[in-house]
Amino acid sequence: MSADTVTDAFEEHRPVLQGVAYRMLGRVADAEDVVQEAWLRWAGGDRSEVREPRAYLVRVTTRLAVDRLRQIKARGETYVGPWLPEPYVTGFGDTAPDTAEQVVRADSVSLAVLVVMESLSPLERAVFVLREAFGYPYADIAAMLDRGEPAVRQLATRARKHVEDRRPRYDVDPAQRRELTERFLAAAAGGDLEGLMKLLAPDVRLVGDSGGKAPAPLRVLETADKVGRFVLGAARKSLRDDFSARFLELNGGPAALLLAGDTPDSVFQLDVADGRVQVVYLIRNPDKLRSLVAAR
Numbered sequence: 001m002s003a004d005t006v007t008d009a010f011e012e013h014r015p016v017l018q019g020v021a022y023r024m025l026g027r028v029a030d031a032e033d034v035v036q037e038a039w040l041r042w043a044g045g046d047r048s049e050v051r052e053p054r055a056y057l058v059r060v061t062t063r064l065a066v067d068r069l070r071q072i073k074a075r076g077e078t079y080v081g082p083w084l085p086e087p088y089v090t091g092f093g094d095t096a097p098d099t100a101e102q103v104v105r106a107d108s109v110s111l112a113v114l115v116v117m118e119s120l121s122p123l124e125r126a127v128f129v130l131r132e133a134f135g136y137p138y139a140d141i142a143a144m145l146d147r148g149e150p151a152v153r154q155l156a157t158r159a160r161k162h163v164e165d166r167r168p169r170y171d172v173d174p175a176q177r178r179e180l181t182e183r184f185l186a187a188a189a190g191g192d193l194e195g196l197m198k199l200l201a202p203d204v205r206l207v208g209d210s211g212g213k214a215p216a217p218l219r220v221l222e223t224a225d226k227v228g229r230f231v232l233g234a235a236r237k238s239l240r241d242d243f244s245a246r247f248l249e250l251n252g253g254p255a256a257l258l259l260a261g262d263t264p265d266s267v268f269q270l271d272v273a274d275g276r277v278q279v280v281y282l283i284r285n286p287d288k289l290r291s292l293v294a295a296r
Contacts, residue, residue, distance in 0.1 A: 009053045010042050016054065016134070017061045019109070023129040024065035024122075025072070026085035026114050028291040034064045058134075059144040062126050066145075069122040080212030082220055084281060085114040086288040087250045087267050106172065106252025108133035111281050112271060114251070116166045120159055127152055128159035170271040170278060177272050178247065178254040184270060184277065185245060185256055188235040193228055200224040201276040206231070211285035214266075227280060238265070257292055264289040 017038060021031035038061045050056045090109060107113060108129070117125055126145060130136045138156070142149040171177070180199060187196040206227045208216035215234070221227050242261045247254055255269040267289065271279040283289065 006043055006047075010039055010057065013054050013057050017057055020058060020061050020129060020134065021065045022088050023109060023114070023117075023133055024062070024069060024125055026118065028086045028088060030068055030072075031065075034061060034068055037064050055140065055144075058130075058136075062130065062144050066122045066126050069125065073122070080210070081216065081218040082207050082209055083115075083118070084207060084209035084283055084288075085111055085251070087255070087269075087283055087292060089292070090249050090252050109252045111251050111269060112170070112279070113163065113167050116163050119166075120162060123147075124155050124159040124162070127155040128163065131156050132160065132163075168271070168278070170273045172253070173272075174249075174254050176275070177270060180272055180275075180277060181247070181254055181256055181268065181270050184231075184280075185268070188231050191232055191236065193232055196228045196231060197224055199277050200228055201273070201278050204277055204280065206280040206282060208282040209285055209288070211287065213286055214284040216282060216284045231280070264292045267292070 014035065017035045018031055021034040022028060025031050025034070038057060041060055042057060047053075088109060090106070117128065120128060123145065127141055130141045130144065131138070136144075138149050138152050141156075142152045145152065147155075184196065184199055186192075187199065202224050203222065204224050204227050206217065206221040208218075208221075210216035212218075215237075217230065221230055238260075243265070244259050246257045246259065248257060249255070250257075250267065250269060253269060255267055257267055258265045264286075265284070267281075267283040269281045269283075270277050271281070
């Protein structure tokens, strides 16, 4: 391969590699580091025996992500307050023309599913991502992870059961979620507690992720009254003349990026069921918002 051909072959598959790495790690910067390392191995390695570049690159990326995840778990880092994955800009409406495929891909990268996946072992997570999100056959996954196919099937069964038992069920209609998000923000900005309460399920939860670096609840808030009053109080304290909101697709669904001038301040995303807000995700950790600067 010429240098241009080597680069083109890698860039063709970069979105898939980034998707695998992010689902494995839940962190954009770590995923980008893994993909960069995969590039270095691709560009500097012996490619003479590589017949299927995509399969080879996914294998390299998956193994690097497994190693990175093991390092993260071994460090046993403590996190201040609830932890949420770093927001990840997606655009499945443009890349997955089949509705069923779009729903599967969006679900596999949703905040709710990624939170549940945090409790999987690195190998379980790798198998789950490759099988459920990307549809790889068990034999291919076994080759990628250098494991026997029966062992991979066992890992897949355990991971699938774990995720199915713990993930909540929500509506995935993006139009409905977008409309409720707009009404939610309008009620908050207008100080309309009654209007806000009408949108919230009685047992709604608010999960705020700040890492201790910005104002946000250090525990999950529960009930419509507590969530509604917190949201209005936060809006009164933080909304200024230079605040603006931009809607974009994050983690497979509509979300609102709030900006203080040109600086990302927070991300709101809602999980919805039966026409009411079931979960409010609030991400305010500035370290997790840096990757959204370019998405503005």
